[in-house]
Amino acid sequence: MNKIYLSTVGFCLLINITFAQSVKLVYKNKNASTDARVKDLLSRMNLEEKVAQMRIFHANLGIALGTDNKLELKSGIAERLRYGIAGIKNPGEFLEPVKAALLNNQLQKYIVTHNRLGIPALFITESYNGVDAQGCTKFARPINMAASFNRDLVHQTWDIIGREARIRGLHMCHSPEADLSRDPRFGRMSEEFGEDTYLTSQMIISAVTGVQGDFKGLKSTHIGAVTKHFAGYGQVLGGTNFAAIEISPRTLIDEIYPPFKAAVQQAKTLGIMASHGDLNGIASHANYDLLTKVLKNQWGFKGYVVSDANDIARLNFFMKVAETPEDAAMMALKAGMDVDLYSDEAYALLPKLVKTHPELIKYIDAAASRMLRTKFILGLFDSPYVNLESVKENVRTDKALAIAKKMDEESMILLKNKSADSSSILPIGLSNTKYNKIALLGPVLTDGAKADFEKIAGNRFVFSAEKGFDLTNREGDVPKLNTNTKPGFDKLIAMAKQADLCVLFLGGDEFTAKEGFFNNALGDRASIDPVAPQDELIRQVKALGKPIIVVLKHRRTLSINEISKTADAILDCWDASEFGDEAIAKAIFGLINPSGKLPVTVPRTIGQLPFHYSQKEINFKKGYLFIENGPLYPFGYGLSYTTFKYHNLKLSSTAINPNSKITVTVEVTNTGKLTGKEVVQLYIKDLIGSVTRPDKELKDFQKVELKAGETKTVSFTINPEILKFTRADMKFGYEVGDYTVQIGPSSAEGLKSNFRLTSII
Structure with a gap:
């Protein structure tokens, strides 16, 4: 009895000591703030451990589930995991969900128990049309989602993607794409949400908030988004992958940046992936102005920036802007690249480089902190494993298939x-x-x-x-x-x-x-x-x-x-x-x-490119010999088995200033014999500007259902913020002047009325 009693006392003392130690280890205290946990953990890490939190490798290098359902690691994987790892791409992608979850639980346990500080890893997937893994629901591609013009349905779709990914033990997806589709020669067009800045921004907000569970689901039920490719990737010259990208600073600010900015500031994306290409001659993976000045400093992005596959190393052997692999690693790190995807010839070199370049430590600390912060947000330190019993019933549910x-x-x-x-x-x-x-x-x-x-x-x-x-x-x-x-x-x-x-x-x-x-x-x-x-x-x-x-x-x-x-x-x-x-x-x-409705303009011939509807007005002055002018089908176009009539367009005021708003209403009547849904589209045209302006720009839309003979009043609010653009002085702001508002079924037709911005202060 005494022995049992003493053993019990000893056990209790051990528990109390362990508890006291964990309280002192702030990073293990789930009640501490995320910033405090990150700071504490970083202070305990050595250089190799920090750099490990800046690298991702692919599971196909040697991670598998054996026939006995036990984790198998091929030669070299244990060494890769010696100091921990930022993440692993696609573990269990070819396994059905239960087996994948079983693999990922064992893999996570191995990682946590085999690095000194017990830091868990991110498991990462792709999710263009559902989780890129066996046994998950397969949805239409992003270009289809944009064609639906249905924000809520897109959010529901990505909500399911987030749930199906997390339930199999995944934590991040290298999706969605915020690039614009303006060149159909480009083979990745369907991964994007169309040609328009506003439509893409709305789809990105819906996708990111959906997959992240409106941020609240990140602790347990959803995964983080890595919005990509920052920036301008869809505008590669000649429409060929890896080609150069030439975009004017004004177009970059007014048209290319907004979907990414929306992902950061409105949707709170956890990650951003840099573009394969350069941007006006500056390689994106070495672009300080892009990755740090704009993304992190101006927009306040707190997540991590990850390279596209092997692109840090390519600064040397492909982009040829770095003389050596070592130069490439330092160049990317100082520009703001936090995480290296795949390469063994980039951030793997940092521990040695620090010996001769001690100034790199502050950049390494910043990058590792961003990765650690992400893992705390995802709850991985407190709950790193999947509940295997709940996997099967939460994948390919009736709701998922119906969506x-x-x-x-x-x-x-x-x-x-x-x-x-x-x-x-x-x-x-x-x-x-x-x-x-x-x-x-x-x-x-x-x-x-x-x-x-x-x-x-x-x-x-x-x-x-x-x-x-x-x-x-x-x-x-x-x-x-x-x-x-x-x-x-x-x-x-x-x-x-x-x-x-x-x-x-x-x-x-x-x-x-x-x-x-x-x-x-x-x-x-x-x-x-x-x-x-x-x-x-x-x-x-x-x-x-x-x-x-x-x-x-x-x-x-x-x-x-x-x-x-x-x-x-x-x-x-x-x-x-x-x-x-x-x-x-x-x-x-x-x-x-x-x-x-069409999320892109359909040209008659490739010779008309570029041909997005929102080009500058002057671009539409001339057509071409021997073909009919204009698009084959315009942006926003789509018929129905019923017909709709637009009438009674009204503006609450014909004047606006930075402190006021205009309410626009229009009546839409189903004049046919069947119930149908119509996408009511609002476009604005700046009639006179200090620089040449787009012919028109989509600024809002609503999808409404109308029964045969039914009329609905559709209301929009013109917020003065949407009138800002990059002026001749390169400042983003207002200009006094006249505008036309157009509401209709496509970019090519609709009712019109005018209003004036009367002041800019």
């Missing part, structure tokens, strides 16, 4: 719905008796499309389905165009002859628009015409006298002149989710009414 389907439905754009006799072919209707045999044909038809159409339409119709030919040889790095299309082409024509109605699946796929990775990969194009004999296919099917509905699937804007001229109807679906074909069938048979 994915809703995004498909709301992002679909009806570009055309008029036959030669001016009648509308869509919707067909489930009781239709005109079209009994329907052929689903074309090179971007997916395997499950026929089953999805049968599921939606029942046995009332007879469906046939044939892809015919692939657009390319489907080789990942450098795909080649398919030159053996005739057998499949002939089969498509033969099947079209037997049909009453042809639904042609045309456009592009994951091989005709993709990322051109650094080594031996291409993903950009010198043309935006549809590849392979797609134009000829639609011409020959039309020659048969068959009505044609085109389902357009693609990841870049295409100059669809022949398709636009020949098709009776066009449903632009971009790159929808795993349920995309189901949404397409619903739209064709009238179970849903398309309500998407």
Whole structure:
């Protein structure tokens, strides 16, 4: 009894001593402030431990789950983790969620118990259209999300992404992209939210706040966002990945910066990723003005700045602005790069460099502090592991799948719905008796499309389905165009002859628009015409006298002149989710009414580029010889199965100053026979400025649902802040003058009225 009693007393004393030690270790005290915990932990770290918090490596170097469900680390991984690590990219990406969580728990425990101070690691993913990992919900891509013009739906989508990532043991995502899509040659176009500054800013706010759980969810249920690529990455010259970026300082401030600034100041993004490219000759990863002066000092960004893959080292061997790898590391560190992604020839060199460059310590301390702060915000020191029992029931939930389907439905754009006799072919209707045999044909038809159409339409119709030919040889790095299309082409024509109605699946796929990775990969194009004999296919099917509905699937804007001229109807679906074909069938048979709008301008030819709607007014003075002037379809355009009338535009005042606001109202009436949703868009045009001004700029939008015959009054507030721009004196501010407000269904049409900014003070 005495022995047991003494043991108990001894155990209690040990617990009390441990508790007292943990209280002294401020960084382990969850009741201490984040700043205090960071300061305390940093003070206890040696140089190697600090630098370890500035490096990320990829799990494919040797992290796996064995057949016995035990963590396996290949040679060299233990050494990489000796002093801890900032983070690891994509651990468990090829495992189903429960197994991934099991792996990540073991990996985190190994890291925490094998570095001196018990510092946990970040596990990082990508999330363009859902968590980039096995077993998670797959959503439509960001360009689709922008086409929905639905802020709340985008927020809900990214909320699910954040939850599904965290439940499998992940903490950050290298997403979303705040770049603007203004060059469809660029293969990564669909990863972005379109060409417009305001629309992209709104989508970024929705995405970042969604994935971060409105910041409140970061402790346990959601993950942090790394908004990228700062800045101007979508404007690479020639539309080719890694090319130079030339953007005027005024355009940079007025058009390129705002989505990133919104991510930092309004959405509180935890991370920012720098751009692969340079910016007017200054490599982005060595750009002090960009990363420190603007991002950290002017905007107050408190998170960490991470490199794009290997780009710090590339300052030396690719950008050639640093003479040695050591110079590259010092250059990036002093510019404001906090974390090195992947390279073993950049920040890995810092411990040795400090011996001869002791001034680097203050930069290392600042960078390591930013990473530690992120980990405290994410609650990793207090709760580093996943509850395995809750994983399965929280991934691919009914709600998640329903949101994915809703995004498909709301992002679909009806570009055309008029036959030669001016009648509308869509919707067909489930009781239709005109079209009994329907052929689903074309090179971007997916395997499950026929089953999805049968599921939606029942046995009332007879469906046939044939892809015919692939657009390319489907080789990942450098795909080649398919030159053996005739057998499949002939089969498509033969099947079209037997049909009453042809639904042609045309456009592009994951091989005709993709990322051109650094080594031996291409993903950009010198043309935006549809590849392979797609134009000829639609011409020959039309020659048969068959009505044609085109389902357009693609990841870049295409100059669809022949398709636009020949098709009776066009449903632009971009790159929808795993349920995309189901949404397409619903739209064709009238179970849903398309309500998407174009997030980009569709040009007639690549020769019109640049061609975003908000260019300077003077850019639209002249067209080109031998082609019709203007876009094929304007930004913000999208039809419905019903019609809408705009009327009774009113301004609460025709004068505004920096201390006042104007309320704008317009009545929108559904003049058709079906319930529909309309995106009411507000544009502002500065009539006279000290510098040449955009033709017009989107400043707000609302998506409203109207029943047949219903009228709603839509209200907007013109805040004077939205009238600021970079003036001739290079100061960002107001100018007295006249403005036109336009409210309508697209950038190309609407009701207009004028107001005046009467003073600037």
